[in-house]
Amino acid sequence: MAKKILIIEDDPAISRLVDYTLRHEGYEIITASNGVEGINKAHKEGPDVIILDVMLPGIDGFEVCHRLRSEPDTASVLILMFSAKAQEVDKNTGLKVGADDYLPKPTAPAEIVRRVSVLLARQNSADKAGEKVRG
């Protein structure tokens, strides 16, 4: 079954870019343009991976990640943070709130693709081992 990826990104251009790139790889894509919408869709659609921007209107990406992690049905979804906020401290914050990985902007589309598949592969094997590793 094709993996489902939720993109939470407010910049339409970037949203389009990521959408197109991943769709091209065969993933099913859902998008949201703010945190609240993103959380709702996460619960509703149950994606396998969420690509999460930090600078969002309303609640920021860190908060979204934290909330997702607090909910049992989204607690274990793979979250890949994708942000122009790329300082060390931002990365740490991201990982602290439970992101599985953190990508700075700009990142080449190919890199985005690779990161996603790495995550999925890891999850796969972890699944197989019966354990989920959380960052």
Add this chain to the structure above:
Amino acid sequence: MKDGKIELLLIEDNTDDIDLLQRSLGRSVSVQFTVKSVQSMRDALEFLALNKPDIILSDLGLPDSHGLDTVTKLMCEAPNIPLVVLSGFDDEVTAIKAVQSGAQDYLVKGHLESGQIERSLFYAIERARLQTELEAHAQEISQIQSNLLKILDKNADAIIIVAGKDRIILFTNPAAEALFGRQKKGLINKIFEFPLDGGKTTEIEINPPSREKTIAEMSVVEISWEGQPAYLASLRDITRRKKMEEDLRVSEEKFSKAFRHSPESFVISGIDDGIIVEANDTFMRNSGFGKEIIGKKSIETGVWAKPEERAEVIKILKEKGMVSNQERRLRLKNGEIGISLFSAEIITINDTQYMLSMTTDITERKKMEEALRQSEEKYRTLFESAAEGILIVDIETKKCKYANPAFCTMLGYSQEELIKMSVSDIHPKTSLEHVLAEFATQVRGEKVLSSTIPCLKKDGTVIYADINAAQAIIGGIKCNVGFFTDVTNRKKAEEALRFSDAAFRSIHESIIATDTRYVITHWNEISEKIYGIKAAEAIGKKLTDIIEIEENLPGENDRRFERLETDGYCRQEQLHRTKYGEVWVDVSMQSIEENGQRYGWVILASAITQRKLAEEALKRSEEKYRELIDTSSDGIISTDSQMRFVVWSRGAQKMLGYTEKEMLGQSIMNIVAEPAQKAIARELIRCKQHEPGKAVSQIFETQGLRKDCSPVPMEVSLSSRKSEDKYFITAVMRDITIRKEAEEKLRKIDRMKSEFLSNVSHELRTPLQSISGFTKLIMNGQVPDPATQQEFFQIIDRETQHLGSLINGLLDLSRLESGRFQINRKPTALRDTMIDTIKSFQTLARDKNITLNEEIPDELPEMEVDDERMRQVFFNLVSNAIKYSDAGGSITVRAKELPGELLFQVSDHGIGMSPEAMTHLFERFFRAEENTARSGTGLGLYITKQIIDAHEGRIWVESKVNQGSTFSFTLPYHGKGGNGHGKKNIDHRRRPSDIKAR
């Protein structure tokens, strides 16, 4: 014998014989016999044990006793009862033996005639009786003989019987042996050497061997000794007696001499008749009599002052047997009557009793005694009545011997009590050492007067006495005579005086006393010092003559003294001037009064010149400092160690609103806001602990509390100091409200800046992501669809532009920050600029479903403006309008001609903004909505404003939340070449001093 009858015991076993005998005895005429007969010895003995017959008649041969046995037994049993035995024929031998054995007689049976038995018995009894008598006589004689011998033996006198013819010693007794020192056998038959004169008593000298010469008195009588004439000499050892006689003679001689030559008068006189028997030389000498008085009556001699006296003496003598040391009046030689000591005894001379009297003339002695007694009485009177206390103490034992009444009163003891006490008891223990030392020096004679010696009264109080001492021998005992004078009062007075003297001297004030006329009577040391005038110079002078009291106003002195006279008291600070100088004094004048009478004045003055000068200096200095702290805009406060304000400057008042009056004495915590109180308290304590004076660089920020309870941020520096043992903490408070606000602002800007930077980073990266991402996709052939490609290229283009304008904006900001921002004015058709801008947003607007409208007059005049910048302005405003409008909204761009300027407006019906936001809208980095991508960089409006300002225009906004905003700005018409940027240039002005107008 009973009743004239003779009791007879008959012991015969032959019954016939019994009968015979009984008949025979019964026939007796002359004597009657009572006969008891027994038939055996045993019965006889039994009978004899209980009875005593007069005679026993017994057969020799008995059943239980034979022959002589019978006799023996009976003699044994009844030795005093005559026994006649009966024997048979031819037994005479036995019978005779019986008589020899003790029986009186024997009778032969069968040969008995009548009457023979009675006769025999009778005679037997008689014989027995006679025998007994004879025995008694013999015993008597023996006894007498024994007695006589005893007498002789025991006699102390030696008894010697000497034969008359040949003088041979016939008999001696033990005493004679002793006397002659020879044993009987040594004397008997020896010749008696000494002459014997019958009827005479002589003395003989015996020289016994082994003994001293003995003298014996011998009395001889002629006797007949054993038919021969003999002498009986009894001798007595009179050696001792002789010796005694000799001794007596000697003694008598001695006595006689003594008697004669005794210095005492001795007289021996007859007791009753008074006849002088003997008188010794002394008597005669003393009385003037000679031997002629012997034989005279003592009374006649006139020796006795009164005859009655002798009679008295005799009476006593008879009663008591002696007279002892009586004082009697006897006549002396010179005819005067004197007193003599009279003693007498009864003596016996030749059986007659005489009076031996001894007289000693004590007239002189008596006179002396009297004199002494009188003198003693004199002294006693003195002693007793002296006002001073006199105590006589035994030097050795330190015990009190005599104390006179005055002394007793002084200490409260009675004489009896004092006599039991010693020196140690009458002085307090604490001074005992000193007292005893004084005592010793007195006794040694080194000191006569000991002053102020404490003495302990009976009630426990202490008095002081001067003791004058003298040593005397009284009754043979060395004594210290102490004369005590009570000086307690003096001591008290002295002490009081000493105290007042010390007080007077130790007062560090000038004390001047005057009489009522202000003539000086006392002038103490300090007065000398202060006024520079010696006491000698001052006393006697009028006060105001030597001290001039400065007047502040004319007539002040008169008023001063007037008030003084009325009130009696005055206290002032005055300036006194003497010929030696002037001095500020704090003066009290007090009148000396008693019982309503004024006696003078006492003036106490203390020099306060120094003080005054110091006060002045201090005041000036104080004013200086006060001015300093009051002019400072900082709040300067000082507290005491209790944290209460002692200094509250003007600045503090300005800062906190409290006045000095309100604050002095209040606690510092009143001006500290509650949250800061703990910290302040800590700081204050820390400050206190620091060494005062040492710079305590405690500068810290805190929150103060104004009077209106509003808080005020303060910067405080604390220091502590010590003055006169008191701690003071000084704080300088600076109102840092403005600074704090500025700091806050800076902090805010700082925050905004970092946010901005963070934002910028984000803003720059975001378009880059799109640009690079899409480019890469296309490059990698991942976008086969041309339409999609076109879409992507457009996105790239748009993002690139966005990126570009971002960069420009940053550059502008940079320029604005560093003052390098410039506008180039050129005549510009702003209409075109506006239309162009609108056009460029068409696509975006369409995408967002927002309508763009323009209300620009066609004939909008040209303006000299920086076209590029104006383009920027419009771009910014429209971009914002679109950003902050929701879908379905509309935006209108307007331009209007106004006098002197053009007005431009961009209105939207978007989300609007709050009044709060409006005030900060044109500030750097201000973003109306935080954390939204929508809001941009926060630079846009800021730069826009700068551009408008640079054009000397105005920009403002009107907005209502959720209704929309309208941004308006004006651009005034500008003269050509208006590139001044509104900067002031005063270089055209003349330099003030250099070039003068000609």
